Amino acid sequence: MADVTDESYGADTTGGAGGAPGGGTDEGYARGLGSRQIQMIAIGGAIGTGLFLGAGRAIHQAGPSLILMYALAGAVVFAIMRALGELLTYRPVSGSFADYAREFLGPFAGFATGWTYWLMWVVTGMAEVTAAAAYVAYWWPSVPRWSAALGFLVVLFAANLISVRLFGEVEFWLSMIKVTAILGMILIGLGVLTLGLSAAGDTASVTHLWRDGGVFPNGVGRSLLTLQIVMFAYVAVELVGVTAGEAENPRETLPKAINTLPWRIVLFYVGALAVILCVVPWTEFRPGVSPFVAAFARIGIPFGAGIVNFVVLSAALSSCNSGMYSTGRMLRDLAANGQGPRVFTRLTGRRTPAVGTLASAAVMCVGVWLNYVDPDGAFTYITAFATVAGVWTWGVILACHIRYRAAVRAGRAATAWFTAPGGAAASWGALAFLGLVVALIGADPDTRVSLYGAPVWCAALAAGYRALKRRDPAAFVRRPHLPPDTGPGAGVATAPGTLPESAAP
Numbered sequence: 001m002a003d004v005t006d007e008s009y010g011a012d013t014t015g016g017a018g019g020a021p022g023g024g025t026d027e028g029y030a031r032g033l034g035s036r037q038i039q040m041i042a043i044g045g046a047i048g049t050g051l052f053l054g055a056g057r058a059i060h061q062a063g064p065s066l067i068l069m070y071a072l073a074g075a076v077v078f079a080i081m082r083a084l085g086e087l088l089t090y091r092p093v094s095g096s097f098a099d100y101a102r103e104f105l106g107p108f109a110g111f112a113t114g115w116t117y118w119l120m121w122v123v124t125g126m127a128e129v130t131a132a133a134a135y136v137a138y139w140w141p142s143v144p145r146w147s148a149a150l151g152f153l154v155v156l157f158a159a160n161l162i163s164v165r166l167f168g169e170v171e172f173w174l175s176m177i178k179v180t181a182i183l184g185m186i187l188i189g190l191g192v193l194t195l196g197l198s199a200a201g202d203t204a205s206v207t208h209l210w211r212d213g214g215v216f217p218n219g220v221g222r223s224l225l226t227l228q229i230v231m232f233a234y235v236a237v238e239l240v241g242v243t244a245g246e247a248e249n250p251r252e253t254l255p256k257a258i259n260t261l262p263w264r265i266v267l268f269y270v271g272a273l274a275v276i277l278c279v280v281p282w283t284e285f286r287p288g289v290s291p292f293v294a295a296f297a298r299i300g301i302p303f304g305a306g307i308v309n310f311v312v313l314s315a316a317l318s319s320c321n322s323g324m325y326s327t328g329r330m331l332r333d334l335a336a337n338g339q340g341p342r343v344f345t346r347l348t349g350r351r352t353p354a355v356g357t358l359a360s361a362a363v364m365c366v367g368v369w370l371n372y373v374d375p376d377g378a379f380t381y382i383t384a385f386a387t388v389a390g391v392w393t394w395g396v397i398l399a400c401h402i403r404y405r406a407a408v409r410a411g412r413a414a415t416a417w418f419t420a421p422g423g424a425a426a427s428w429g430a431l432a433f434l435g436l437v438v439a440l441i442g443a444d445p446d447t448r449v450s451l452y453g454a455p456v457w458c459a460a461l462a463a464g465y466r467a468l469k470r471r472d473p474a475a476f477v478r479r480p481h482l483p484p485d486t487g488p489g490a491g492v493a494t495a496p497g498t499l500p501e502s503a504a505p
Helices: 035-045 054-090 096-104 107-139 145-159 164-195 220-224 227-234 239-246 250-259 261-279 291-299 304-336 354-373 378-409 423-443 449-471
Strands: none
Touching: 054 096, 054 220, 054 227, 054 250, 054 261, 054 291, 054 378, 054 423, 096 107, 096 304, 096 378, 107 145, 107 304, 107 354, 107 378, 107 449, 145 304, 145 354, 164 261, 164 291, 164 304, 227 378, 227 423, 250 261, 261 291, 291 304, 304 354, 378 423, 378 449, 423 449
8 A cells, every 4th residue: 555644634624625615624525526527427326226225125025015115215315415415515524424523413423423434335335235245146147246346345445545536437337337227128028018119019007016916915014114225225315425525626516416416316216117007017026126127128229138237237346336435534534634544644655544444345345254154134133233224323413404494493513505495394304204214113123233234333432432532632622613703504614623713722
């Protein structure tokens, strides 16, 4: 690992080169992610394993009502993202979730959020390599899944040692593959429905959405239980918040990326699933089999299923690659604030946090072990645990937004120009929905196991917090608000791990 430097994190509090006008921080990273790349990363974040692989089990469980579950959860996710967007225009930093928790909820909340978000992406990375190994089995069933998962981890770790600009370019094209493929699947499916293309056109019909047992063929309760899988499919939409520290113009690109979320949800989830379920009756789908692969096999397009399998393999690898990207940056944010090992603050000569990325990749190897022990159940266990961690992160975003709105009303914090519709009331409603999701995870015997690890993780966080606070009490002070007189929308952002002069002791 050549040219590793232990740089001062956030030395420039005036915005840094390429920062947002009036705000942003120079955290030592290269601002190499342009608008085109962030837009496609945001779009690609909404298309991952939860849709391509997890939807097979969800369709088998919920039938056509899964479309409604995706629409309902999508509305809640949009509320979460608009709350995050308001916070991002208030203070754009790469460790956004943890940083806002430190400011609005307290030092422990920031510590717990940073480490939980890291865990969420590590576990998500395990799910993605698990899915990728399953896709390889489509062509080479004799290849052990654990060996394929390990090989992908090694390749993706190597890819994450490149510059952030090249990372953004790789993600751009991987996301482009996913977007193009889904649009193609929708158009072909519509052709089957309207023009009767292929033999599948003889049986394809919109009546499949209600004819085979109704919209809720297994009952409303069974449909609600799929919300765990549905919410996991949306994990990664908040990744645009992590890119804030490396965006060329976060003030412009981040709100634009967030505002495109509704049409992404309607098109890629609701639209794609509706077309597929019209072409193939829901009763023919099975857990562990991608509904997209099954649909193209039914249509009979030459090599169609193989092409789709390649696309969903790319989607899984793209998501895992994004996971390595975000975990390295979150570990660096924690370390820079005295809430993690100092070694994670180091950057390579290309200004990438290779040490944190290496540590994350090493932990992701647990997913390789799960594929060796239980290849069929690995995806269910991992996605349930990732959903719990993701719900915590989203819940913290909403709680921070509620506290931020209260601080603005009291005249203690600067006003963001990109405000969330519905304000604090919308955030309270989204929090209640997340509580329902957690309750449903506990009610499902297949996913309940994911909650068993929560007390252990909380105990580990509490022990780590006490130990680190004794060593460095100054690292666990509440971060001050940006005062209103710094100007609407952004003000002079405080670098992570520092205090403004007016608040310094």
